[in-house]
Amino acid sequence: MIDLLGAPVARSLNDATRERVARLALEGREAKLFIVRVGGDESDAAYLRGISRAAEATGVGVELAELEPNVPEGELEGLLLDLSADPGVSGILLLRPLPAGLDERRAAACIAPGKDVDAMGDRSLAALFAGERAPFAPATAKAVMELLDYYGYALRGRVGCVLGRSTVVGRPLQALLTAADATVTLCHSKTSGIAEICRRSEFVIACVGVPGFLTPEMVGDGAWVVDVGVNVTPEGGLVGDVDPAVAEVAGALTPVPGGVGAVTAATLISQVARAAERSMREEGNHG
Ligand code: NAP
Numbered sequence: 101m102i103d104l105l106g107a108p109v110a111r112s113l114n115d116a117t118r119e120r121v122a123r124l125a126l127e128g129r130e131a132k133l134f135i136v137r138v139g140g141d142e143s144d145a146a147y148l149r150g151i152s153r154a155a156e157a158t159g160v161g162v163e164l165a166e167l168e169p170n171v172p173e174g175e176l177e178g179l180l181l182d183l184s185a186d187p188g189v190s191g192i193l194l195l196r197p198l199p200a201g202l203d204e205r206r207a208a209a210c211i212a213p214g215k216d217v218d219a220m221g222d223r224s225l226a227a228l229f230a231g232e233r234a235p236f237a238p239a240t241a242k243a244v245m246e247l248l249d250y251y252g253y254a255l256r257g258r259v260g261c262v263l264g265r266s267t268v269v270g271r272p273l274q275a276l277l278t279a280a281d282a283t284v285t286l287c288h289s290k291t292s293g294i295a296e297i298c299r300r301s302e303f304v305i306a307c308v309g310v311p312g313f314l315t316p317e318m319v320g321d322g323a324w325v326v327d328v329g330v331n332v333t334p335e336g337g338l339v340g341d342v343d344p345a346v347a348e349v350a351g352a353l354t355p356v357p358g359g360v361g362a363v364t365a366a367t368l369i370s371q372v373a374r375a376a377e378r379s380m381r382e383e384g385n386h387g
Contacts, residue, residue, distance in 0.1 A: 102251065102352035104326070106243075106362025109250040110154070113366040117158040120373045124380065125159070131376035132161035133217065133369065134189045136179060139169030139199040143332075147195075150365030160369050163189075169199040176202065177210045184212035190376035191217035193368065196268070214379060217371040225267065228275050235378060236371050241272035243363035244305060244326050245280070251352065253303070253324055256281040260303035260324075263287045263294070263314070263341070269307040269328055277305075294318075306341035314342040322351035328360050 121131050133155065137144060148164070155162045167176060183189050192215045198204050208220035216224045219236045227234035237245075248255065255277060262277070264270035265288045274286045285301070287294050298304050298318040306314045307328035319325060329341030340356030347353050354360055 101347055101350055104247060104251055104324075104352050104354040104359060106247065106354065106359045109247050109363045110366035112250060113246060113363070113370050114154055114157040117154075117160065117366070117370045117373045120370075120377065121159040124373070124376050127380060129376055129380055130161055130188070131159075131190045131373045132163065132188060133191045133193060133372045134183050134186075135162065135164045135193045135195065136167065136176070136183075137164060137195045138167045138171060138176065138202065140166060141195070141197075144195050146361070147365065150362070151193075151368060154365045154369040158369055158373070160372050171202075173202055173206070176207055180207060180210035184210065184215055187379075189215065190379060191215050191372040193218050194220060196220070214382070215375055217368060217375050219272065225272070228272055231275070231279050235374065237276060238268050238272045239364050239368035239371065240269050240307075240328060240360065241276055242371070243360050243367040244273055244328065245276050246367055247326065247354065247360060247363050248303075248324070253352070255303075258282045258302045260301045260305070261285040261287055261297050262305045262307065263298070264307035264309070264328075266307070273305060273307070308341050310341055311339045312341070312343040314346060316343065316345045316349050319346050319349045321349055323349070324352040325350045325354070326360060327354050327356050329356065330361060 124131055183192050192211050194207060196204055211221055213223045217236050219238045224236055228237055260282060262270050262273050262284055265286050274284045277284045285297050287297060295318045299320050303324040305326040309329055311331040325342055325346055327340035327342040331339050333339055338357050
C-alpha cells in the first residue's frame with residue numbers, strides 16, 4: 101500500500117512557488133496574502149500555522165486582520181472591498197465558517213475575483229463548475245488534486261466517488277476530477293447504497309466530517325483512498341473520515357494528520373503567487 105504523505109507534496113509545491121516568487125521579485129513585485137479572521141475560532145490555528153510555514157518557505161508575504169465575532173457586517177464588507185482595491189494585496193483569504201449572523205456569500209462577493217485565492221465567491225465557483233480554466237479553486241479541493249498528481253495517479257478514464265457535497269470541498273472536487281477526465285459520483289447524507297458505490301470505485305475521496313466513516317468493507321481491492329476529514333476526538337487528537345483498517349485493502353491511502361491537510365496551505369500559497377502573476381500580466385496588457 102502506498103502511504104500518500106502530504107509533506108513531500110507540500111515541499112514540491114513550495115519549491116515551485118519560491119521560484120515564481122523570486123521571478124516576481126525581479127519585476128519588483130511582491131506576492132502577498134491578506135487573511136481575515138472573524139472571531140478567532142481555535143480550529144483555524146493549525147491552518148494558520150501551516151500558512152505561515154508555507155509563506156516563510158516561499159517568500160510570500162502574509163498579513164492577518166483579526167475581527168471581533170460581533171463585527172458589523174458593513175465593517176467586514178468594507179474591509180474586504182478595501183483589500184480588493186489595494187494594489188499591495190495579491191490574494192485575500194476569509195477564514196470560514198463565519199460566526200452566526202454574518203452572511204458568508206455576501207462577504208465573499210466583496211472579494212475581487214482576481215484575489216479570491218480560496219475560490220469562495222460565486223464568480224470563482226461558476227468558472228470552476230463551467231469547466232473553464234479557472235484561476236483558483238478552493239485550496240482543500242485543489243490540494244487533493246495536487247496530491248494525486250504528485251503520486252502519479254492518472255485520473256483520465258477512472259471511475260470514483262466523492263463523499264460529501266459541500267461547496268468548500270466535495271462539489272469543487274467533483275468539478276476538478278471531472279475536468280481531469282475522471283467519472284465521479286458525488287455522495288451525501290441522502291445517498292442510498294453508498295457502500296456499494298464506494299466498493300466499485302477505483303478511487304474514493306472522503307470529506308464527510310464523520311470519524312471512521314469509510315470502513316474496509318466499503319473499499320474495493322487496490323482502490324486509492326484520500327481522507328480529507330479532520331475530526332477532533334474527545335481526547336483532543338485528530339482523526340480522519342477513513343477507518344485506518346482501510347489500509348489493509350486500499351492500494352494507497354492518505355494519513356490523518358499528515359495527508360491532505362499538509363498540502364492545503366502550500367496549495368493556497370501557490371495560488372497567491374498565481375494571483376500576483378495574473379495581476380502583473382493584466383497591468384501589462386492595460387499599460
Ligand atoms: P460539511 O460542510 O459539514 O459537509 C459534509 C458533507 O458530508 C455534506 O455534504 C453531508 O451531506 C455529507 N455527510 C455527512 N454525514 C454523512 C453520512 N453519514 N453519509 C454520507 N454523507 C454524509 O463539511 P466540509 O466543510 O465539507 O468538511 C468535510 C470534512 O473535511 C471535515 O472533516 C472537515 O474538517 C474536513 N476539512 C479538511 C480540510 C483540510 O484541509 N484537510 C479543509 C476543510 C475541511 P449533506 O449535504 O446531505 O448534509
